[in-house]
Amino acid sequence: MNDFDFLHGSWDVANRRLTAPLTGGGTWEEFPGHSVIRPLFGGAGNIDEIVFPTLDRRGVTLRLFDRATEQWSIHWSDSRTGRLDPPVTGGFTGDRGDFYGDDTLDGRPIRVHFTWYRLGPDTARWEQEFSADEGRTWEHNWTMDFTRTGPAFSGLGGA
Numbered sequence: 001m002n003d004f005d006f007l008h009g010s011w012d013v014a015n016r017r018l019t020a021p022l023t024g025g026g027t028w029e030e031f032p033g034h035s036v037i038r039p040l041f042g043g044a045g046n047i048d049e050i051v052f053p054t055l056d057r058r059g060v061t062l063r064l065f066d067r068a069t070e071q072w073s074i075h076w077s078d079s080r081t082g083r084l085d086p087p088v089t090g091g092f093t094g095d096r097g098d099f100y101g102d103d104t105l106d107g108r109p110i111r112v113h114f115t116w117y118r119l120g121p122d123t124a125r126w127e128q129e130f131s132a133d134e135g136r137t138w139e140h141n142w143t144m145d146f147t148r149t150g151p152a153f154s155g156l157g158g159a
Contacts, residue, residue, distance in 0.1 A: 001065050002043040003072065003092045006118050010150030011035045013050060018141040022105060022132050031055055033144070041065075074099055074114060088114050095119070100135075111135045122148035 013033035019025065037048035044065040051058050058079040065072050073087040088101035097116035104110060111131040118124055124146040129138040 001067070003065075003097065004046050004063055004116075005039070005043055006121070007037045007048075007124060007146075008039050008046060009037060009148055011037070011124075011146040012149050014145040014147075015052070016143045018139075021130050021141040022110070022139055034149075035146070036150075072097070072099065088112055090114075092116070092118075105130065105132075108132065113138060 011034070013035050015031050015033055017029055017031075019027045019029055031052055031054045033050050033052050035048050035050040037046055039046050041064075044067070046063050048061050049058060050061070060077045062075040063072055064075075071089050071091055073089045075087045076085045077083060078085075086101055086103050088099035090099035091097060095118040097114075099114040099116075101112045102109065103112050111134060113129045113131070115127045115129075116124065117126075126144040126146070127140060128142040129140045131138045
């Protein structure tokens with residue numbers, strides 16, 4: 001239930017993203033971010049806001065632990081749309097978390113895979129990949145490298 005406790009606090013985030021996923025293009029862009037993540041429900045959830053200053057955008061992630069299924073759901077919203085995207089679900093094995101879901105890209109159905117890596121007390125990594133063929137092949141399209149800038153929050157995660 002406390003799989004994401006490592007993420008609580010403030011982070012600088014180095015982003016590397018494919019500009020046109022699933023098109024065969026290979027152009028990558030790099031940009032900074034800053035994220036603040038705080039716990040919810042005594043560790044059974046958390047919420048973060050990330051600012052992308054060079055893109056003039058923000059995003060929000062809500063992570064919730066389903067006690068019945070013992071799976072996490074990860075929900076994303078972006079200031080460009082204000083829409084809550086379909087969640088990915090999954091969990092951790094050791095220091096790696098894998099989360100899968102269904103979405104659309106430019107009107108066509110895709111599979112989405114998030115991978116979280118706990119790399120130590122002050123570093124973490126998130127990766128995203130898409131599949132247009134129901135998961136037979138995957139294209140890696142976004143990486144976020146997290147470096148802690150502030151301590152984890154305490155006392156905010158009430159039951």
